[in-house]
Amino acid sequence: MHRTPPGSSPEDLGQQTLFDWEDAAPAPPPGGGFRDGPQARRMLDVRQVYAEPAALASPRGRQILARLPGVPVTEVPGHWRIPSLHGNDGSVARWTRVKTETLVLGVKQTLTTRPNGRSADWIAPGASNGCAMACAYCYVPRRKGYANPITLFTNIEAIVAHVRRHVQAQGPKREPNQCDPQAWVYDIGENGDCSVDALVCDNTADLVAAFRRLPTAKASFATKFVNPDLLAMDPQGRTRVRFSVMPATDSRLLDIRTSPVADRIAAAADFLDAGYEVHFNLSPVVLRPGWQQDWADLLVHLDDVLPGRVKEQAAAEIIMLTHNQQLHEVNLGWHPRAEDLLWQPGAQEVKRSENGALNVRYARQVKSDALARLRELIAAHAPWLRIRYAF
Ligand code: SF4
Numbered sequence: 001m002h003r004t005p006p007g008s009s010p011e012d013l014g015q016q017t018l019f020d021w022e023d024a025a026p027a028p029p030p031g032g033g034f035r036d037g038p039q040a041r042r043m044l045d046v047r048q049v050y051a052e053p054a055a056l057a058s059p060r061g062r063q064i065l066a067r068l069p070g071v072p073v074t075e076v077p078g079h080w081r082i083p084s085l086h087g088n089d090g091s092v093a094r095w096t097r098v099k100t101e102t103l104v105l106g107v108k109q110t111l112t113t114r115p116n117g118r119s120a121d122w123i124a125p126g127a128s129n130g131c132a133m134a135c136a137y138c139y140v141p142r143r144k145g146y147a148n149p150i151t152l153f154t155n156i157e158a159i160v161a162h163v164r165r166h167v168q169a170q171g172p173k174r175e176p177n178q179c180d181p182q183a184w185v186y187d188i189g190e191n192g193d194c195s196v197d198a199l200v201c202d203n204t205a206d207l208v209a210a211f212r213r214l215p216t217a218k219a220s221f222a223t224k225f226v227n228p229d230l231l232a233m234d235p236q237g238r239t240r241v242r243f244s245v246m247p248a249t250d251s252r253l254l255d256i257r258t259s260p261v262a263d264r265i266a267a268a269a270d271f272l273d274a275g276y277e278v279h280f281n282l283s284p285v286v287l288r289p290g291w292q293q294d295w296a297d298l299l300v301h302l303d304d305v306l307p308g309r310v311k312e313q314a315a316a317e318i319i320m321l322t323h324n325q326q327l328h329e330v331n332l333g334w335h336p337r338a339e340d341l342l343w344q345p346g347a348q349e350v351k352r353s354e355n356g357a358l359n360v361r362y363a364r365q366v367k368s369d370a371l372a373r374l375r376e377l378i379a380a381h382a383p384w385l386r387i388r389y390a391f
Contacts, residue, residue: 033229035199043225043257044132044150044199047101049073050082055105060154064105064201079106079151080144087145092134092334095147096257099132103200104151111162113186118389119242119317120187120220121179124163127203128152128192133224134256136331136338137284137321140191142357146330150192156203160210163188167217178388180218185240186211189221196225204230211238222281224258226267231274241271242317244281245302247294254286254338265302268310278310280385283319286341287362287370295374299381311384318374318390320367323348325358 034040046068053075055061065073076082085102114123130148131140141148153159163186170184179185188194188207198204204221211219212235220240230241243264246254251261268278280302285295306314321342328343348360362370371390378385 033232034227035229040199040227043100043196044103045100046071046103046200049103049105050076050079050085051105052076052079052107054107055079055154058107058154060152060156060201060203061105064103064152064154067200068103076104079104085149086147088147088330088333089145090147092146095334096134098147099134099149099257102149104130104149105154106151107155108153108159111158113163113166116187117177117179118391119179119222120185121173121177122166122184122186123190124166124186124188124219125159126153126189126191127156127159127207128189128194128197128201131192132196133193133258135224135258136254136256136335137286137323137327137342139322139324139327142324142327146334150197150200152197152201152203156206159203160206163207164210164214167214170216172216182216183218183238184216185218185220187221188219189223193223193225194221195223195227195230198227198229205233208233208235208239212236214238218277220279222283224255224264226259226263228267228270230276231270233274235275237275237277239275240277240279242279242281243268244283245298246283246286247291247298249294250286250288250341253341256335261298262301265305268314269307272310272313277313279314279388280316281319282316282374284321285318285370285374286321287344287347287366288341291370292373292377296377296381299377299385302385303382314384315386315388316378317388318371320362320370320391322359322361325350325360328360 049065049068049071051061051073056073082104085098108125111125113125116123129151130144132150167184173182173184176182194204207219211217218238218240220242222242222244224244245261245264248261272278323342328339331339347362347366349363351359351361353359375387378387
């Protein structure tokens, strides 16, 4: 069913507030923000919305649709399986079109926070699932298939309230750990990219605003997209952005539709000055002939361009590539050159996961040798870069 939902005009929305004023997302800058410009539209140019009725009726759902005038809306019973949308049928041309032009609005039913202990202390319930980008190694599409556009969860008030309760229940962090010496760290972007979500929705801004008022906790998310609108969100040190980096030659082949790595690095100082903590994800590390030289060059580049104030607070996660047999087979159909890098049976071992999927990762010795070498390269070229964890 196609329809334009009632109550989604800007006037209607002016009557509604999701939060009290202290939590509110910042008003867009006069003349529109980055999200209204041509670069943002190349990433996301929504022409079709699929939505659960409850999402359509929610204030956040109506706010999103008010920014998409004239875009047809198809009601769906659930955001999880939309036969005409999800799955692996179709060429990459269709996948990237789906990712660019389609948005799904849903209500997140189960709100749980899971312990993590590596990248973050906790994984918060994400405010989205799916991504407009199309990294060849991405694990996010594993359940919906590659044509997995952004699903935004419109019950953001419930998500924020859940996280707030969870933070309060922990009390202060008593033991420093590698996640953070003082704050409980909550990953808010496990299944998507918060910077891209912010092109169409204030969920990211609302989460940043919520953590501003949680002095014992910190939000954290990884990103491969530079969205300057995030600079106006005033995180006051309570949100950590982790720019993912890898050698540009790998990124051009593997990180489809993302911001160039050099742009992510160049943005670090602006994000720090805007009140974010800025870390880096060295990930995924892909082993191939020449990887050591290219990672050394990347580390030299980081050392050359980052100002001292970024280096002083920076830390990094190192994540070696893991892959998946099913994803390998899908990728062979649209991007076989990526598989020349990602699929290295001679160096990888297979492990069946709890859900039966065949995952591959570098064999134990290969991985530990590579990690040792990468640590040496960091010590030689970017000794200021503290490694939070490597795995
Ligand atoms: S940016 Fe992240 S979530 Fe998006 S496709 Fe790449 S790895 Fe997946």
